[in-house]
Amino acid sequence: MSLTVRAVLEFLRLAVIFFFIGGVLSYMFINIYGAVGIESSTLVGVGVMLVVFVLYRNRLQFSGWYNGKQRKRLSTSTTRWLVAGSFVLILSPIIREMVTLIV
Numbered sequence: 001m002s003l004t005v006r007a008v009l010e011f012l013r014l015a016v017i018f019f020f021i022g023g024v025l026s027y028m029f030i031n032i033y034g035a036v037g038i039e040s041s042t043l044v045g046v047g048v049m050l051v052v053f054v055l056y057r058n059r060l061q062f063s064g065w066y067n068g069k070q071r072k073r074l075s076t077s078t079t080r081w082l083v084a085g086s087f088v089l090i091l092s093p094i095i096r097e098m099v100t101l102i103v
Helices: 003-036 042-058 076-090 092-102
Strands: none
Touching: 003 042, 042 076, 042 092, 076 092
16 A cells, blocks of 8 residues: 555544543443533543543554654653643542632
8 A cells, every 4th residue: 555545544533432431431421420410511522532642652653554654652751741731630530629619
């Protein structure tokens, strides 16, 4: 296969990964927060997409069709910052509820 075909296939694979894994995880968190009575926000979806991005850049991109020169993992500090930020975003509805109860 040519490099262009591999790049297009990898892009389609990336879109499926983001929409499927990101959608399932977002749906799961929205339902969990809804069952507890906490109103969810779009920040949860952004946090989930950050986790999926880190997963793709550090693991999944090395098992695809594209074999370009720019394939490299995120640095350890970048990975830690992104994952920590995503957990804060995912937990933001709980944090918001706690703040409103205190105030």
